Amino acid sequence: MMEMRQLLQELHQYMQDREQEMVEFLASLVRIKSITYEEGAAIAWLQEKLESYGYDEVAIDAAGNCLARMGSGKTKVLADAHIDTVEPGDPRDWGFNPLEPRITATTISGRGVVDDKGPLTALVFAGRAIKALGLESEVSFYLSASISEEDVEGSCVKAMMEQLSWRPDAIIVAESSDNHIIRGHKGRALIRMEVKGKAAHASEAHMGENALIKAIPLILALDAYDQLPSDEFLGKGTLEVTKVICDTPSLNTIPGKVTVIADRRISAGETQEELLKELHDILKLSDATASIDVEEVTTYTGYSISQEDYFPSWVLEESHPLIASAKEAFLQVTQTKPVVTKWDFCTNATYLCGITGIPSVGFGPGDHTLCHSDHEILSFEELVTSAQVYMMIALLFARNQRNLLPEIDGDSKDISG
Numbered sequence: 001m002m003e004m005r006q007l008l009q010e011l012h013q014y015m016q017d018r019e020q021e022m023v024e025f026l027a028s029l030v031r032i033k034s035i036t037y038e039e040g041a042a043i044a045w046l047q048e049k050l051e052s053y054g055y056d057e058v059a060i061d062a063a064g065n066c067l068a069r070m071g072s073g074k075t076k077v078l079a080d081a082h083i084d085t086v087e088p089g090d091p092r093d094w095g096f097n098p099l100e101p102r103i104t105a106t107t108i109s110g111r112g113v114v115d116d117k118g119p120l121t122a123l124v125f126a127g128r129a130i131k132a133l134g135l136e137s138e139v140s141f142y143l144s145a146s147i148s149e150e151d152v153e154g155s156c157v158k159a160m161m162e163q164l165s166w167r168p169d170a171i172i173v174a175e176s177s178d179n180h181i182i183r184g185h186k187g188r189a190l191i192r193m194e195v196k197g198k199a200a201h202a203s204e205a206h207m208g209e210n211a212l213i214k215a216i217p218l219i220l221a222l223d224a225y226d227q228l229p230s231d232e233f234l235g236k237g238t239l240e241v242t243k244v245i246c247d248t249p250s251l252n253t254i255p256g257k258v259t260v261i262a263d264r265r266i267s268a269g270e271t272q273e274e275l276l277k278e279l280h281d282i283l284k285l286s287d288a289t290a291s292i293d294v295e296e297v298t299t300y301t302g303y304s305i306s307q308e309d310y311f312p313s314w315v316l317e318e319s320h321p322l323i324a325s326a327k328e329a330f331l332q333v334t335q336t337k338p339v340v341t342k343w344d345f346c347t348n349a350t351y352l353c354g355i356t357g358i359p360s361v362g363f364g365p366g367d368h369t370l371c372h373s374d375h376e377i378l379s380f381e382e383l384v385t386s387a388q389v390y391m392m393i394a395l396l397f398a399r400n401q402r403n404l405l406p407e408i409d410g411d412s413k414d415i416s417g
C-alpha cells in the first residue's frame, strides 16, 4: 500500500494537473440546462463522460438518476450530488447568461456552479483518481448524480435506493458546506390540515358555514405555537403556515372547505404520529383534521413517485468513524483543522441517512448562501481541493473499516488483497 504522504502528493498532483479539465467539465455541465424534472440531457451527457473516464459501471435507473461505480473494494461508499438546478434566472440580474458560465483566471460563475454542479464535478474527478492512483481494490466508490432534489429532496434518491440490491456502508452528501464537515441537519414535513364548513351563496351565508372564517383560530394558533422540541445540536424545530387553499366554486360563494398547509422543520427524531399528536389541541379550535401531505412526482423519464412528506432529521456523533474519516481527510488534504457543524437546510440526506439510517456525512465546496442566487461563483482552488477531500473520505473510511487507520500516520502495513 502506498505510503500516506506519497499518496497525498500524488493525489494533489493529479487534481492540479486536471484543474482546467475540471473547470471545462463544470462549464459544459452548466451549459446544459437541467432544471428540476428536465434533467434528461444533462444525465445523458454525464453518462457518456463517466464511461469515457473508465468508470467500471455506469447506469441510469428507472427514475432517471445516474449511478456509477469506480473500484471494487469491500467497503461501499455512495457519494451523491444532485444534477438539477433551480431556474437559471434573469441574465440582467446576473450580468451575463447564467447558462454560459463566466470564467476568470481563478473562478467560474453561472447557474449551478455551487448548487450542485461544482460538488458533482469534484465527485466525478474523485472517482477518476481512485483508478489513476491504483486504489480500486480498496474501496467501491459509487457516484450518484440524482435528479429533482431542488423540489422534492429525498424522493428521487429513495427511488434509486429502492432499486439497489446492495446497501452502502457510508454516504457522502455533496452539497456546498463552506468547506465544513457536516454531521447532521433538521428534517422536514408538510402537514395538511382540513377545515370543513358548508358552502352557500354569499347572499345567503347564514345557510352555510364559512370554512375560511372557521379556519382563522387554527391559523393564528399555528402561528403562535412554540412548544416545539429542541435538540442541543440541531436547535429548535419550526412550524410555519405556508399555504391556505380555499375550495370555493365562485367568488360569491362562501367556501365549504379550507386546506391549510404548514411546513414543519423537525429537530429531534420525532415520528409522524408525534408531529400530528402535538397539534391535537390546536386542531380542535377549528374542528380540523391533519395528515402528512403526500408528494406526487413524475420524473423526466415518466417514473411516478408517491412519497409521504415526512423526512426525519439526522445526526452522527462527532466520534463516528465516518465523521472521523472526513475530518482526517480534510486535515490531510488542506493541512487545516476542519470545522464540524450542521446544515441549516435540507438535503437528500433526509432520506439517505434520516430514513435508511446509513451513516452519512455532508461536505462540499462553495459558499452555501450563494445557492439559488444570481451570483453563484466557485473558485478553482475549492473545486480541486474538494475533489481530493472526497476521494480521501472514501479511502480513509474504507481503511477505517479494515482497522487500518493507524496507517494515516504514514506507518504502512499492507494487508490489501
Ligand SMILES: [Zn+2]
Residues within 6 Å of the ligand: 082, 115, 116, 149, 175, 371
Ligand atoms: Zn443543492
